[in-house]
Amino acid sequence: MHTIAILATRRYRNGEQRFFLEFPVDAKVLAVLKAIPGREWCEQARCWHVPALEAVLTLLTRKFPCLLIDRPFGASKASWRLWGCSEPKIFIARGGERDLLAYVSRESYSWIETIKEIPGRTWLREEVCWRLPFTQKTVDLLERQLGPHLLWNIDLSEHAWLLETAVSDEPPVGRVAGKRESRQEHAAVRALRERLTLERLSYYTIKSYCHHFRHFLEAHPGRPPEEISKEEVTQYMYRLIERKKIAEATQNQVINSIKAYYEKVLGEEKSRYEIVRPKKPRLLPTVLSKKEVVGLLQVVGNLKHRCILALLYSSGLRLGEVVKLQVHDLQYDRKRLFIRSGKGKKDRYTVLAESVIPLLRAYQAQYRPVHWLFPGQHGGPYGKRSVQNIFARARDQAGVNPSATVHTLRHSFATHALEAGHNLRQIQEALGHHSIKTTERYLHVSSESLDRLKSPLDNLEL
Incomplete structure (x- = not known):
């Protein structure tokens, strides 16, 4: 049984400060909210919001055992406050279709070390939290090692289909790792992601490199990257240019992603993958008068x-x-x-x-x-x-x-x-x-x- 928590974020709407509430669908919670004067449903944010008044806060903290006020987006942990809990907790929320966000107190060093054991985890400096892959393996590790300290802002039973589709890194016996399997986080893609993260590259650079490198591996199913020759890399680039008509900028991104794996992860010589690059066009920028x-x-x-x-x-x-x-x-x-x-x-x-x-x-x-x-x-x-x-x-x-x-x-x-x-x-x-x-x-x-x-x-x- 997972402990469910409610996330209340202060935002301005039409000049008025409001609490935007995120929580798993629950009839009892909805009944409490509908009794609050001034509550509204926000279609864009897909959540309820209520006036940010002291009386409303008192009601929320009395009715809900675990309430997190404000996401910890600020520069320090003092920018958020957990109500209704006498001891530190780890707050888990959704961070996208296949990601979880884990908010951990900076003093909880042992918890942070456990988070670092999760493959594919990333520290989000601006959001002051960890992004974790939303897989059964992640959930099992969290529950096994940190279970009593977890507060879930999501109902895992509603996402059983997602957890079931998160297969292991190795393909089943007797099957070749084709496109469906390789789209799950390939071990080589994960290694590239971790290396680029250690080099402190930007989120969008890492996302772009891993995206292009994943497609490169899908074009060579069942083969370790170490066995793919220089000539095959060149042929792959040629097919992208001829069939998909990729732009010069995209071509350079693909080349950089492939080179990053072989040179940064495998430590190979740079000269091995000297791929022909397009001549950079000298285009004039668009300017308004x-x-x-x-x-x-x-x-x-x-x-x-x-x-x-x-x-x-x-x-x-x-x-x-x-x-x-x-x-x-x-x-x-x-x-x-x-x-x-x-x-x-x-x-x-x-x-x-x-x-x-x-x-x-x-x-x-x-x-x-x-x-x-x-x-x-x-x-x-x-x-x-x-x-x-x-x-x-x-x-x-x-x-x-x-x-x-x-x-x-x-x-x-x-x-x-x-x-x-x-x-x-x-x-x-x-x-x-x-x-x-x-x-x-x-x-x-x-x-x-x-x-x-x-x-x-x-x-x-x-």
Whole structure:
């Protein structure tokens, strides 16, 4: 019998602070919630939310034996509180279709060592928790070694089908490990994931490498990676290009994932897998005019959304940088914005536009962010996909270049700064480019030099 716990996350909805409640379906819990005045069902979040009032909190803690207030997304364990339990516990919640999230107190070293025994586990620094594969093996290990200390925010009986499909790493006797088996976490993929995690590569880099390497193994079923020859790797790449018409960027990702396994996991010489790479195309970035930028920002009515787009353009930020901004990264007195762990894990400062400061102050007064400048639904950083959707709606409403993306705002910042007379070195530092050559491409986009150029045809009399 698993101990069921309820997760209550504080979020703002229409300017009012609410408790969003996550719990396994239970008739008794629903009966309590429906008796709370002001309770509402959120279709988007697929959960109930109630007013974040002291009286409501008192009722919840009295009715529910184990209640976790706020996911521990903050920088310290003090950002969350477990009600109704006199001793430390491990809180287990869903973290996706095939993942679990384990929140463990930092003082519980022995528990953490047990978590580290689980294959495929990953530490999520921003969420301050462990991500575990949602398999029967994981559940059995947790129950066997940590059972009395576990609080489950999910009903495992509802996910029996998922646990049953999580087969062992080895294929059944008499069967070849074909596509269905290899899609489960292959031992080689798991080894690659653990190696890249130790090297502290980003979540999305690890996800991309493992995805491409998994497909590579599926193309050679039943064969250990060590037996696949260099010629077979080349033929595999050729088939991807010819049949699937993969882009040059995807081709490089596939090559990098294969090389990463043989060189980093197996420790082979780099020269063995010198695969022909595509010539990098020299494409000019898409840039919006100043008038288009103004039109784009003017159609955004939501204050939070306007602040996000305004910062992307005015400070030349990447998508991943704007969603990771923290409240104390804003330095109003210096008109500076601190970017932590940008591309290449480099910190930098960039400009904070004076015209954006009143907008940000109004946003902070209304939304009152505590840790993340733009918190998401579940208390963590705002989702990248949400920002992309905000931009797409604004782009369509403003009628600007339909091929523009969120990154176009960064390109526009660099181009407009160059046209305003700022030198390349200043722009390079603001953008966080490693090489000045990357910044020089905006010279080819700037209209300043073309405006001074006169076509010879204008001097001819036709």
